[in-house]
Amino acid sequence: MRELSLHILDVVTNSIEAAATRIIVFIEESIKHNYFRIRIRDDGRGMSEEMVKTVTDPFVTTRRTRKVGMGLPLLKQLAEACNGNLTITSAIGKGSEICVTMQHDHWNRPPLGDMAETVVNLIVGAPDIHFLYRHSTDAGHFTFDSIWFQARMAERNCTPYQLIGPAKEMIKQQLLQIEAGS
Amino acid sequence: MKTLSDLRAIKEKARKEMAAREQSAKYRVVVAMGTCGIAAGARAVMSAILDEINKRNIADTIVTQTGCLGYCDQEPLVQVAQADKETITYGKVTPEIARRIVVDHIAGDRIVSDHVFMQT
Numbered sequence: 001m002r003e004l005s006l007h008i009l010d011v012v013t014n015s016i017e018a019a020a021t022r023i024i025v026f027i028e029e030s031i032k033h034n035y036f037r038i039r040i041r042d043d044g045r046g047m048s049e050e051m052v053k054t055v056t057d058p059f060v061t062t063r064r065t066r067k068v069g070m071g072l073p074l075l076k077q078l079a080e081a082c083n084g085n086l087t088i089t090s091a092i093g094k095g096s097e098i099c100v101t102m103q104h105d106h107w108n109r110p111p112l113g114d115m116a117e118t119v120v121n122l123i124v125g126a127p128d129i130h131f132l133y134r135h136s137t138d139a140g141h142f143t144f145d146s147i148w149f150q151a152r153m154a155e156r157n158c159t160p161y162q163l164i165g166p167a168k169e170m171i172k173q174q175l176l177q178i179e180a181g182s
Numbered sequence: 183m184k185t186l187s188d189l190r191a192i193k194e195k196a197r198k199e200m201a202a203r204e205q206s207a208k209y210r211v212v213v214a215m216g217t218c219g220i221a222a223g224a225r226a227v228m229s230a231i232l233d234e235i236n237k238r239n240i241a242d243t244i245v246t247q248t249g250c251l252g253y254c255d256q257e258p259l260v261q262v263a264q265a266d267k268e269t270i271t272y273g274k275v276t277p278e279i280a281r282r283i284v285v286d287h288i289a290g291d292r293i294v295s296d297h298v299f300m301q302t
Contacts, residue, residue: 006225013215017249
């Protein structure tokens with residue numbers, strides 16, 4: 001996939017399929033310390049130790065666990081191609097956390113891409129889930145909470161569709177301010 | 183600045199409104215967002231659907247996402263479901279076809295027959 005934001009959308013879709021009610025996407029990037037880290041944490045049904053070991057191998061994945069499929073193997077391959085790694089922490093009934101670290105200036109590292117589109121589509125498409133998106137850079141940090149979306153909807157008494165434009169614009173502006181994805 | 187109880191109230195209100203919307207929705211649109219779908223362009227397809235729905239002020243339609251539907255070679259897949267009617271699954275949907283699905287199928291009640299992959 002050409003953008004990290006598409007990989008993020010993919011991993012979060014796993015979380016949604018795992019019946020998560022709360023999902024946190026935390027991106028930390030530092031040019032100064034030369035790393036780009038993505039952490040995705042959910043409170044879904046979690047995975048057994050055995051499954052954690054096998055989800056990053058596309059050939060071990062069975063049909064029963066098919067929803068994990070190719071997403072994590074691809075992301076792991078990408079992380080390793082960027083002098084980094086992918087780790088999974090998970091416990092049944094508690095949730096999962098995927099952590100991907102890459103070398104910031106590695107030539108194989110795809111650009112961040114359109115995070116505003118990823119986040120807003122997720123919020124609109126899975127309205128029952130509480131999303132938190134936090135992004136930090138050398139220049140600062142910002143947080144977008146799906147509660148913002150719900151609060152605006154209640155205030156203006158409008159459909160979620162009417163808020164897509166403003167929400168995307170807001171996220172883009174905030175990311176620009178902290179020089180994210182540069 | 184809002185307090186924690188304000189936020190809880192907002193969340194609760196939003197949940198109720200969503201449930202009401204879900205109840206009264208005429209169409210339910212599902213975009214397949216598995217790895218296969220995303221790699222084939224499902225995110226842009228979903229954005230096109232949302233944008234067209236907003237432009238036309240359509241309120242009785244719910245748009246959600248799901249994982250892999252098992253027809254990866256046909257991605258991006260978009261399903262349009264309606265109570266008491268067959269579910270139409272569109273295959274190899276581009277953002278342009280997605281807009282046509284909203285205009286013809288959802289706003290106009292006419293299936294975009296040249297892009298139907300499956301009827302169930």
